[in-house]
Amino acid sequence: MGSLPSFDAGYAGIASALFDQVRALSRDGPGVTRASYGDVETRVLARLARTAAAEGIATSYDAAGNLWMTVPGRAPERPGVIAGSHADSVPRGGNYDGLAGIVAGLVCAIRMCRERAPPERTFTTVAFRGEESAWFGKPYLGSAALLGKLTDRDLALKHRDTGYPLRFYMREAGADPQRLVRGEPLVEPRSIAAYLELHIEQGPVLEDADRPIGIVTGIRGNFRHRAIRCIGTAGHSGAVPKRMRQDAVFAVADLLSRIEEAWDEWLLNGHDLVVTSGVLHTNADTHAPSIIPGEVWFSLEARSGSQETLDGFHRAIAAECESIGAARGVRFEFDQPIFSAPATMDGALVELLAGICAERKLAYMRVPSGAGHDAAHFANAGVPAAMVFVRNQRGSHNPDESMLIEDFMLGTDVLYAAVRAI
Ligand code: GLV
Ligand code: MN
Ligand code: MN
Numbered sequence: 001m002g003s004l005p006s007f008d009a010g011y012a013g014i015a016s017a018l019f020d021q022v023r024a025l026s027r028d029g030p031g032v033t034r035a036s037y038g039d040v041e042t043r044v045l046a047r048l049a050r051t052a053a054a055e056g057i058a059t060s061y062d063a064a065g066n067l068w069m070t071v072p073g074r075a076p077e078r079p080g081v082i083a084g085s086h087a088d089s090v091p092r093g094g095n096y097d098g099l100a101g102i103v104a105g106l107v108c109a110i111r112m113c114r115e116r117a118p119p120e121r122t123f124t125t126v127a128f129r130g131e132e133s134a135w136f137g138k139p140y141l142g143s144a145a146l147l148g149k150l151t152d153r154d155l156a157l158k159h160r161d162t163g164y165p166l167r168f169y170m171r172e173a174g175a176d177p178q179r180l181v182r183g184e185p186l187v188e189p190r191s192i193a194a195y196l197e198l199h200i201e202q203g204p205v206l207e208d209a210d211r212p213i214g215i216v217t218g219i220r221g222n223f224r225h226r227a228i229r230c231i232g233t234a235g236h237s238g239a240v241p242k243r244m245r246q247d248a249v250f251a252v253a254d255l256l257s258r259i260e261e262a263w264d265e266w267l268l269n270g271h272d273l274v275v276t277s278g279v280l281h282t283n284a285d286t287h288a289p290s291i292i293p294g295e296v297w298f299s300l301e302a303r304s305g306s307q308e309t310l311d312g313f314h315r316a317i318a319a320e321c322e323s324i325g326a327a328r329g330v331r332f333e334f335d336q337p338i339f340s341a342p343a344t345m346d347g348a349l350v351e352l353l354a355g356i357c358a359e360r361k362l363a364y365m366r367v368p369s370g371a372g373h374d375a376a377h378f379a380n381a382g383v384p385a386a387m388v389f390v391r392n393q394r395g396s397h398n399p400d401e402s403m404l405i406e407d408f409m410l411g412t413d414v415l416y417a418a419v420r421a422i
Contacts, residue, residue, distance in 0.1 A: 031399025036130035064145035065175035086131030094401025202396035214389030221342035234294030343376035349386035
């Protein structure tokens, strides 16, 4: 492992050029937008496929529309190694969330081809579609489909902007939605020796600790409501005394502040928990400052490394809604929640990655992942999975997200050494 020479500077140039090309394809104001199963995502995959093909790497698309870029191994009969991540982004997000992992895998594959150094096991870089829940409410769509975990109900999930179902967008993108919901994996999990994903950290921990590399121990699961509806009574803002109002905005404000208090308590009790409400609005088309708000919609998401914590907190929120409903004369209508299970990374792969970092005298640390990743699906399907985090600046899921190419190449080096060692 340690005896492998690091990437020479030319590969950093290849990576930078790929990042720039994809940014140019997906630029949206200050950030990038690559909608899940959208046109830009399709064009990004085509761009990556062209680069791979020019280097002699075999490319193909699976029935979920994910792009496979494969370097055959010297022992093709043995289970292969997959490096993957996602090509989509949140609306006006950053360029590296997801893309970094695909570019890292592709750069490793290019090096294998240029140096005529095929790996022992067949090595495939998969560019997944549809990882971001921002578009259809559910994350990991491309990897879920690959592993036979997509359901008919998932195909009916509505696009955030158009309301058209996922099924429609999948077909437009050349995928075969009917085949995907048969519950049969497109690839047999036993045929995958390891799933490795490089990803930017998206949080401040590595930067704060001054370490360029993180090795992920586990991935938080979550539950998510895209739109809970609070129903009160609309009325004249001047004419109704306080005690006679059923104001939906104050009810939701009360609920959210109770949720935040409960969150503090759960943290004090040792739970791993983060909670977010972001999409929050009244019936804005007809609403006005002179109307008591009769309806509010709000999103609610909680994440934890523990399924028990997620289930318990979900029940606690339902109880708060009951109690606020009774006290304020409002009603909460819940949409169908979307659940993603927490995942644990493979112990042996974590040790392998740690050994590689130690041999290379890289400053690294083990970290749990607060964000969700396709790796969670592989781990929960029984595929040994592990992740390399690369330090990044100014967070993620925002247009200011950034990353140093030097740090990226350190992570890519770790990924390459791991692929060769497995
Ligand atoms: C994926 O980016 C997530 O929302 O965790
Ligand atoms: Mn993301
Ligand atoms: Mn991501």
